[in-house]
Amino acid sequence: MARMKLVLVGNGMAGMRTLEELLKAAPDHYDIEVFGDEPHPNYNRIMLSPVLAGEQTVEQIVLNSREWYAANGITLHTGKKIVKIDRKNRCVEADDGHGGKIRADYDRLLLATGSKPFILPVPGADLPGVVGFRDIADVDAMIHAASQYKHAVVIGGGLLGLEAANGLKLRGMEVSVVHLGDWLLERQLDEPAARLLQQNLEAKGLNFLLRKQTEELVRGESGRVCAVKFKDGESVPADLVVMAVGIRPNTELAESAGLHCHRGLVVNDTMQTFDPRIYAVGECVSHRGIAYGLVAPLFEQAKVCANHLAEHGVARYQGSMTSTKLKVTGIDLFSAGDFTGAPGTESLVYSDAATGSYKKLVIKDNKLVGACIYGDTLDGAWYFDLLREGTDIAQFRKTLLFGQHHLGDSGHGPAERVAALPDSAEICGCNGVCKGDIVKAIRANKLFTLDEVRAHTKASASCGSCTGLVEAVLAHTVGGDYSAAPSKKPLCKCTEHSHDEIIAAIRDQALKSMPAVFAALDWSTPDGCASCRPAVNYYLLARWPAEYKDDAQSRYINERAHGNIQKDGSFSVVPRMWGGLTNPKELRAIADVAEKFNVPEVKVTGGQRIDLFGVKKTDLPAMWKDLSDAGFVSGHAYGKALRTVKTCVGSQWCRFGTQDSTGLGVKLERMTWGSWTPHKYKMAVSGCPRNCAEATIKDFGIVCVESGYELHVGGNGGIKVRVTDLLCRVETEEQVMEYCGAYTQLYREEAHYLERTAPWVERVGLAHIKAKVVDDAAGRAELHERFKFSQQFAQIDPWKERADGGSAHEFQPIRITA
Amino acid sequence: MNDWIEIAKIDDIPRQGSRVVELDHDDRVNRIAVFRTASDDIYAVRDKCPHRGGPLSEGIVHGGQVTCPLHNWKIDLATGEAVLPDKGCARTYATKVEDGQVFLKLA
Ligand code: SRM
Ligand SMILES: Cc1cc2nc3c(=O)[nH]c(=O)nc-3n(C[C@H](O)[C@H](O)[C@H](O)COP(=O)(O)OP(=O)(O)OC[C@H]3O[C@@H](n4cnc5c(N)ncnc54)[C@H](O)[C@@H]3O)c2cc1C
Ligand code: SF4
Ligand code: FES
Numbered sequence: 001m002a003r004m005k006l007v008l009v010g011n012g013m014a015g016m017r018t019l020e021e022l023l024k025a026a027p028d029h030y031d032i033e034v035f036g037d038e039p040h041p042n043y044n045r046i047m048l049s050p051v052l053a054g055e056q057t058v059e060q061i062v063l064n065s066r067e068w069y070a071a072n073g074i075t076l077h078t079g080k081k082i083v084k085i086d087r088k089n090r091c092v093e094a095d096d097g098h099g100g101k102i103r104a105d106y107d108r109l110l111l112a113t114g115s116k117p118f119i120l121p122v123p124g125a126d127l128p129g130v131v132g133f134r135d136i137a138d139v140d141a142m143i144h145a146a147s148q149y150k151h152a153v154v155i156g157g158g159l160l161g162l163e164a165a166n167g168l169k170l171r172g173m174e175v176s177v178v179h180l181g182d183w184l185l186e187r188q189l190d191e192p193a194a195r196l197l198q199q200n201l202e203a204k205g206l207n208f209l210l211r212k213q214t215e216e217l218v219r220g221e222s223g224r225v226c227a228v229k230f231k232d233g234e235s236v237p238a239d240l241v242v243m244a245v246g247i248r249p250n251t252e253l254a255e256s257a258g259l260h261c262h263r264g265l266v267v268n269d270t271m272q273t274f275d276p277r278i279y280a281v282g283e284c285v286s287h288r289g290i291a292y293g294l295v296a297p298l299f300e301q302a303k304v305c306a307n308h309l310a311e312h313g314v315a316r317y318q319g320s321m322t323s324t325k326l327k328v329t330g331i332d333l334f335s336a337g338d339f340t341g342a343p344g345t346e347s348l349v350y351s352d353a354a355t356g357s358y359k360k361l362v363i364k365d366n367k368l369v370g371a372c373i374y375g376d377t378l379d380g381a382w383y384f385d386l387l388r389e390g391t392d393i394a395q396f397r398k399t400l401l402f403g404q405h406h407l408g409d410s411g412h413g414p415a416e417r418v419a420a421l422p423d424s425a426e427i428c429g430c431n432g433v434c435k436g437d438i439v440k441a442i443r444a445n446k447l448f449t450l451d452e453v454r455a456h457t458k459a460s461a462s463c464g465s466c467t468g469l470v471e472a473v474l475a476h477t478v479g480g481d482y483s484a485a486p487s488k489k490p491l492c493k494c495t496e497h498s499h500d501e502i503i504a505a506i507r508d509q510a511l512k513s514m515p516a517v518f519a520a521l522d523w524s525t526p527d528g529c530a531s532c533r534p535a536v537n538y539y540l541l542a543r544w545p546a547e548y549k550d551d552a553q554s555r556y557i558n559e560r561a562h563g564n565i566q567k568d569g570s571f572s573v574v575p576r577m578w579g580g581l582t583n584p585k586e587l588r589a590i591a592d593v594a595e596k597f598n599v600p601e602v603k604v605t606g607g608q609r610i611d612l613f614g615v616k617k618t619d620l621p622a623m624w625k626d627l628s629d630a631g632f633v634s635g636h637a638y639g640k641a642l643r644t645v646k647t648c649v650g651s652q653w654c655r656f657g658t659q660d661s662t663g664l665g666v667k668l669e670r671m672t673w674g675s676w677t678p679h680k681y682k683m684a685v686s687g688c689p690r691n692c693a694e695a696t697i698k699d700f701g702i703v704c705v706e707s708g709y710e711l712h713v714g715g716n717g718g719i720k721v722r723v724t725d726l727l728c729r730v731e732t733e734e735q736v737m738e739y740c741g742a743y744t745q746l747y748r749e750e751a752h753y754l755e756r757t758a759p760w761v762e763r764v765g766l767a768h769i770k771a772k773v774v775d776d777a778a779g780r781a782e783l784h785e786r787f788k789f790s791q792q793f794a795q796i797d798p799w800k801e802r803a804d805g806g807s808a809h810e811f812q813p814i815r816i817t818a
Numbered sequence: 819m820n821d822w823i824e825i826a827k828i829d830d831i832p833r834q835g836s837r838v839v840e841l842d843h844d845d846r847v848n849r850i851a852v853f854r855t856a857s858d859d860i861y862a863v864r865d866k867c868p869h870r871g872g873p874l875s876e877g878i879v880h881g882g883q884v885t886c887p888l889h890n891w892k893i894d895l896a897t898g899e900a901v902l903p904d905k906g907c908a909r910t911y912a913t914k915v916e917d918g919q920v921f922l923k924l925a
Pocket of ligand 2: 010011012014015016038045048049080081083115134135250253281282284295296298325
């Protein structure tokens with residue numbers, strides 16, 4: 001079959017990203033030809049600012065070398081401008097730069113022509129010495145001017161203008177920034193933050209002329225520009241004028257071909273123009289009326305577009321929320337959303353002129369709708385997440401302004417600290433990745449996003465607590481904010497759908513098997529991957545406990561073999577000890593088993609029970625049989641399941657005990673053992689507020705008091721410690737049991753797979769949980785009933801099943817003697 | 819040892835799963851993981867992850883790959899190569915299926 005022909009017009013960031021995504025999705029689908037009117041292979045336009053500032057070189061910012069194009073079988077034409085699209089005959093025509101023409105036929109055409117700097121229509125705008133700030137040629141012109149002339153004027157106090165001004169200053173010019181507005185970066189900052197920024201830049205030697213309207217660029221004797229004249233009659237000397245007053249989508253070519261344009265080339269949610277054979281991405285595009293000017297949304301467009309070019313036909317682009325940062329070394333600012341404080345909103349403001357820090361958060365209906373930060377911006381990514389996810393912040397409103405580390409994240413510190421760290425500093429403790437490794441990977445592989453850094457270095461790919469640091473290294477190494485993920489997070493690379501959409505589809509469309517889910521939701525892989533299969537298996541199990549047959553092959557080995565895999569491939573065995581209670585008979589049985597199977601190590605765990613380490617997989621069923629005969633069941637120490645119910649001594653013995661905490665713990669464990677949960681689930685009961693069972697860092701914790709029981713939820717020890725929230729107080733043990741069942745079931749039904757209760761509570765908000773578990777008595781009873789129903793199928797001891805011969809193949813190797 | 823060794827019936831290997839074949843030599847035991855994919859292709863790979871020696875036989879099988887249970891490297895079953903960006907290779911062995919019987923070739 002002959003391959004289809006794809007032509008890309010515009011060898012820039014969005015177009016080339018689309019091709020990279022396309023090659024990943026469908027490597028052999030097209031013969032590809034690329035036309036770019038710049039003489040260079042694709043480079044990282046964003047890094048022109050550091051190039052201008054002398055912090056990077058043009059070679060360092062090349063994204064796809066000519067060798068890359070060749071290796072991927074792509075024909076590249078540089079310095080060739082496409083001047084005509086012949087839609088009828090499906091071909092394009094380029095100017096070869098020497099008066100000749102080149103033609104290329106297409107089956108699909110991709111337009112990614114970017115945008116053009118807007119040039120003020122004032123007299124003198126076309127004089128030598130007047131440039132935009134868009135491409136390598138502009139930067140070359142600026143660097144050249146800086147080596148010969150003294151006075152530079154930048155018109156426009158936006159991000160681009162300030163970065164140009166900073167670079168020119170570093171190149172030794174006297175720089176004035178002319179700005180029409182009342183303060184700098186009006187679209188990114190409010191006035192107080194902008195004043196701080198201005199002070200900071202003035203300290204670096206920049207000069208600002210605010211509220212100035214340019215009237216004319218004055219021609220000097222040499223024919224080159226020599227001054228800028230304003231409406232108020234004043235003027236300033238200028239040997240170089242940089243126009244940075246905005247950009248306009250470059251739609252000239254599209255318009256000449258009769259494609260519908262309105263503030264950009266109009267596309268639908270699949271990035272298709274009005275001509276179905278022609279797609280478009282990038283700054284030239286207008287999607288739902290918006291033309292984006294930052295790469296994060298453009299890269300999302302690229303991904304969707306590639307999906308359709310590959311004829312997978314499932315992705316849709318639904319618009320993006322963007323955030324901005326300024327790439328001037330030593331200055332940190334971040335803004336996102338609407339921070340102007342419109343009616344109906346509330347503002348939280350922190351301002352300290354002495355240290356140059358300013359933070360403004362705008363809240364509406366208990367949700368963050370805007371953020372503007374100057375100074376320490378490391379929490380920017382976190383605020384941006386809260387904003388996009390629409391998280392209910394009522395519970396941590398008091399500390400919101402102080403950032404994520406005040407919620408107990410261990411990974412964060414000031415941004416400067418990241419910049420100052422030596423290359424040998426360990427960033428990711430889980431995978432032993434140093435700062436130098438990350439920086440090297442980002443440079444060598446041209447990484448843009450957190451996901452890419454994770455894939456290449458494994459940094460933050462495990463526990464995730466260093467995510468903030470990795471993002472800081474990324475931002476520091478590549479500049480702007482690339483890590484912004486799409487507004488919707490797909491479960492994994494096999495699907496476009498989010499956890500919530502999958503949970504809803506399983507429920508609403510009564511999907512009862514994994515193939516049914518994959519078919520109904522257009523999975524891109526035939527049988528999923530190691531991320532989505534366990535998740536979908538859990539969702540099906542949680543929704544259809546009676547009907548769905550658990551799929552062992554979609555379980556992580558620990559849950560498939562019912563033990564915890566060790567680094568040497570052996571397993572650990574932890575029998576359940578109800579509420580941490582034991583007796584001589586049980587201890588004797590454990591001792592016997594340990595001796596009989598030569599268990600190398602026996603240890604008391606942090607969860608009040610005994611762990612037998614280093615057991616050979618082949619011995620597991622026989623060992624379980626002995627334990628089962630002695631009355632033990634699996635402790636599920638390996639599972640996303642109910643783990644332990646820790647208890648303290650309580651009123652039976654302790655002089656302070658107010659209730660029978662041990663007895664209640666045992667009852668709770670008997671009710672809940674065996675249940676599968678989105679992530680591991682731990683409980684504890686303390687007999688009094690001295691809280692010896694540490695109930696306030698458990699997923700569900702009970703603190704006994706004279707008048708009854710305090711129920712606490714959403715606690716977490718471990719990586720990121722979170723203290724529980726008080727759910728409510730109840731009076732009887734029966735109530736404790738019912739609330740416990742209901743809360744557990746709500747978590748089982750609503751949380752995302754691998755989301756513990758702590759992040760779940762933060763995501764959905766305590767108010768939501770109270771409404772369902774505390775305020776709605778009927779709803780609570782139903783949740784509790786559903787929990788008990790599913791327990792009928794869950795409380796079958798997996799160890800006994802296997803001791804009796806179940807899944808024998810799992811444990812027996814095939815032995816061949818040579 | 820150029821011969822095909824008969825190891826199991828295809829149905830002894832769970833679909834999307836594996837079995838371990840232990841070869842007793844005089845001095846050491848060689849473990850080979852024999853995988854059966856969702857589409858019933860059979861592959862044999864040395865049961866030792868090129869990363870830190872994890873038992874690949876315990877991994878989750880998806881498409882023509884297995885994800886190592888220890889640190890999530892993905893290994894291509896046909897070639898034994900780690901999927902980029904990870905780099906490394908596990909030894910593979912030829913297999914064939916005749917009349918529902920799986921054979922393995924060691925050399
Ligand atoms: C055995 C035990 C350590 C011990 O010797 O005491 C243990 C061992 C492991 N823990 Fe733990 N944790 C043990 C108590 C704890 C506790 C203390 C507790 O439960 O009171 C915590 C903090 C409390 C909490 O979870 O909130 C704890 C927080 C973690 C975490 C971090 C969880 C988090 O949400 O931040 C992990 C990582 C994970 O689950 O992803 C983890 C993961 C692990 C794993 C399963 C790592 C793994 O995936 O292989 C360890 C298995 C070791 C092995 O080779 O078998 N373990 N782990 C404890 C078993 C208790 C039990 O009887 O079941
Ligand atoms: C100095 C600077 C700093 C920036 N900093 C940031 C930042 O920190 N963060 C951020 O997110 N974004 C930043 N941006 C914006 C970002 O670079 C753009 O959003 C992105 O490059 C747009 O990609 P694109 O593919 O749409 O356009 P481009 O990258 O401009 O690519 C379009 C290409 O098409 C070519 N072309 C146009 N017409 C034709 C034709 N008819 N024939 C052949 N070729 C043609 C152009 O020459 C150009 O090479 C910055 C931009 C600049 C200039
Ligand atoms: S037992 Fe827990 S704390 Fe100890 S090494 Fe393993 S995961 Fe880390
Ligand atoms: S041993 Fe296989 S991924 Fe580490």
